[in-house]
Amino acid sequence: MPVAHQSNKAILTHPSGASAEVYLYGATLTSWNVANKERIFVSEKAILDGSKAIRGGIPLVFPVFGKGKAPHVTAALPQHGFARISLWKLLNSSDDADTVTAEFGLDHTLISEENRKLWPFDFSLVYTVKLAAETIETKLRVHNVGDKSFDFNTLLHTYFLIPDASKVKVVGLSGVDYVDKVLATTAHQQGDIVIKGEVDSVYANVKSDVQIPYVAEQGGVQVHLKGLNDVVVWNPWVAKAAGMADFGNEEFHKMICVEAGQVAEFIALAAGGSWEGSQVLSLL
Numbered sequence: 001m002p003v004a005h006q007s008n009k010a011i012l013t014h015p016s017g018a019s020a021e022v023y024l025y026g027a028t029l030t031s032w033n034v035a036n037k038e039r040i041f042v043s044e045k046a047i048l049d050g051s052k053a054i055r056g057g058i059p060l061v062f063p064v065f066g067k068g069k070a071p072h073v074t075a076a077l078p079q080h081g082f083a084r085i086s087l088w089k090l091l092n093s094s095d096d097a098d099t100v101t102a103e104f105g106l107d108h109t110l111i112s113e114e115n116r117k118l119w120p121f122d123f124s125l126v127y128t129v130k131l132a133a134e135t136i137e138t139k140l141r142v143h144n145v146g147d148k149s150f151d152f153n154t155l156l157h158t159y160f161l162i163p164d165a166s167k168v169k170v171v172g173l174s175g176v177d178y179v180d181k182v183l184a185t186t187a188h189q190q191g192d193i194v195i196k197g198e199v200d201s202v203y204a205n206v207k208s209d210v211q212i213p214y215v216a217e218q219g220g221v222q223v224h225l226k227g228l229n230d231v232v233v234w235n236p237w238v239a240k241a242a243g244m245a246d247f248g249n250e251e252f253h254k255m256i257c258v259e260a261g262q263v264a265e266f267i268a269l270a271a272g273g274s275w276e277g278s279q280v281l282s283l284l
Contacts, residue, residue, distance in 0.1 A: 002014070002093070002095040002100040003093035003094075003095070003100060003101075003102050005090055005093070008023060008024055008025065008050075009021055009022060009023045009024060009030075010022050010024070010090055010093070010102050010104075012093075012100045012101075012102055012129065012131045013100065014099075014100050014131050014132065014133055015133075016133035016134075017036070018032075018033060018034040018035075018131060018132070018133055018134070018136075019031065019032075019033045019131070020032050020033070020129060020131050020136055022102060022104065022129055023048065023054060023057075024087055024088050024089070024090065024104070025048075025050040025054070025085075025086075025087055025088075026053060026054060026059055026060060026083065026084040026085060026086065026088070027060055027083070027088040027104040027106065027127045028053075028054045028057045028058060028059050028060070028084065029057050029058040029129060029138060030042050030054065030056065030057040031057075032131075032136050032281065034133075034134060034136070034283065035134070035283060038161055039160065039161055039221055039281070039283075040056070040057055040058070040158075040159060040160065040161055041056050041057075041159040041160060041161040041162075041251075041254065041255035042054065042055070042056030042057050042159070043055040043056045043246055043247045043248060043251055044248050044251065045245070045246045045247055045248055046246055047246055050087065052085070052246070053080070053084045053085050054084075055244070055246040055247055056159045056255070057159060058138060058156055058157060058158045058159070059080070059084040059157040060083040060084050060125075060127065060140065060154070060155075060156065060157070061080045061081055061083065061084065061153065061154055061155035061156075061157050061259075061261065061263075062081045062082070062083035062084075062125065062140075062142070062152060062153070062154045062155075063077070063081050063082075063083075063119060063123075063150070063151075063152035063153060063154070064077055064080065064081045064152070064153050065080065065081075065153035065154075065155055065261065065263035066079060066080065066263075067079050072266075073118075073119065073150075074119065074152075074153075076118045077115065077118050077119060078115075080155075080157070081153075082111050082112070082115040082119070083106060083125065084157075086106055086110060086111050086112070086115075087110065088104045088105060088106045088110070088127070089104065089105045089106070089110070090102065090103070090104055091103040091104060091105045091126065098132055098133075099130050099131060099132050100130070100131045101128060101129065101130045101131070102128070102129050103126055103127070103128050103129075104126070104127045104128075104129075105124065105125065105126050105127070106124075106125045106127075107122075107123060107124040107125065107145070108121065108122050108123055108124075108145075108146075119150075121144070121146055121148060121150040122144070122145045122146030122147075122148075123142065123143065123144060123145060123146070123150070124142075124143040124145050125140065125141070125142055125143075126140075126141040126143075127139070127140050127141075128140075128141075128278075134282060134283055135280055135281060135282045136280070136281050137278055137279070137280045137281075138156055138278060138279055138281075139226075139276065139277070139278030140154060140156070140276070140277055140278065141274060141275070141276045142154065142267075142269060142274065142275045142276070143273075143274045144269045144270065144271055144272060144273050144274070145272075146271060147271045148271060149268060149269060149270045149271055149273075150268075150269055151266035151267055151268045151269065152266060152267055152269065153261065153262060153263045153266060153267070154261055154262055154263075154267070154277065155230075155232065155259050155260070155261030155262075155263055156228075156259060156260050156261060156279050157232075157257060157259045157261075158223070158257060158258060158259055158260070158279070158281075159255050159256075159257050160212060160221055160255065160256050160257070160258060161254060161255060162212065162214065162254055162255060162256055163214050163216060163217060163254070164216065164253055164254070165195045165235055165252060165253050165254065165255065165256055166195060166196070166253070167214070167215050167216040168195065168212055168213065168214055168215055168220070168256060169192040169193060169194055169212070169213055169215055170192060170193035170195075170210060170211075170212055170233055170256070170258060171192045171193075171210065171211040171212070171213060172206075172208045172209055172210040172211055173189050173192075173193060173203050173206065173210060173231065173233075174189050174190060174191050174192060175188070175189060175190075176188075176189050176203045176204070176205070176206055177189075177203070177204060177205075178201045178202055178203040178204070179201065179202045179204075179264075180200075180201050181200040181201065181202065182198050182199065182200050182201075189203065193233060195235050195256065197237050198235065198236060198237035198238075198239070198240055199233055199234060199235045199237070200232075200233075200234050201232065201233050201234075202230060202231075202232050202263060202264060203230060203231045203232070203233070204229065204230050204264035204265075205229050205230070205264070206225060206229060206230060206231045209222055209223060209224045209225070210222070210223045210225075210231055210258055210260075211223075211284055212256065212258060212284075213284055219283065219284060220283070220284035221281055221282070221283060221284060222281070222282045222283070222284055223258055223260055223279055223280075223281060224279065224280040224281075224282070225260045225277075225279055226277065226278045226279065226280065227275075227276055227277035227278060228260045228261055228262055228277040228278070228279065229262060229264070230260070230261050230262055230263050230264045231258060231259065231260055231261075232257065232258075232259040232261065232263065233256070233257065233258055233259075234256075234257040234259070235252055235255070235256050235257065236252050237252050238252070240252075260277075260279040261277075262277060
């Protein structure tokens with residue numbers, strides 16, 4: 001079967017040999033294996049039993065990026081919202097000559113009572129993972145199915161598995177203004193991003209694809225944004241890595257997060273409205 005449904009996850013298998021794995025907890029994609037190589041980082045210490053967000057993969061950030069700030073309604077929500085710590089449903093799966101697809105759903109009836117009280121809006125999320133021979137698309141559709149408007153952030157918090165963080169570049173963000181959360185300042189990106197220490201930067205209004213060439217060896221990955229305007233680049237480096245219980249002290253060497261989303265500003269969604277954004281990952 002192109003999509004195998006296990007008790008806690010779905011596994012997509014393409015005739016080319018490419019595969020992907022998505023946990024129902026958080027609808028978190030934890031594997032994209034293409035050209036006989038894993039491209040997605042998951043920490044060796046990641047908790048996979050549904051007791052906390054999975055450290056790695058592609059956690060789904062919704063309806064707030066980071067920690068919300070009062071007086072906004074998201075201020076009391078957990079960090080990065082509740083989508084990544086809720087149990088989703090597998091809605092549908094299909095395949096054709098070129099792609100294998102799985103759809104996952106989450107709505108207001110499936111989140112915890114506590115989060116429902118903190119964010120009292122009627123919503124429906126549909127997350128689509130479409131696997132092809134050399135690409136994978138992850139798409140989120142947000143529907144406001146209630147009679148009250150709401151606004152939200154969302155982010156595809158993608159952890160890429162890389163050979164060495166100090167020997168990769170992030171290409172495609174030169175000329176973009178960004179917020180440097182490490183230095184608590186704003187800046188203008190000049191040239192490619194090279195990782196030399198802790199990085200936590202939010203790039204707004206990105207107009208081009210973003211590449212992560214491996215530099216020291218052939219290959220890399222590309223992120224194509226569709227309906228998403230912002231990109232977050234993150235690597236915890238030494239001190240932050242040591243402070244995370246679900247992250248190995250030396251694992252920062254082999255990962256980088258390049259995250260497509262809408263986080264610089266909230267998206268306003270009227271009653272009955274819908275919104276859609278996606279990324280397509282491919283090989284360099």
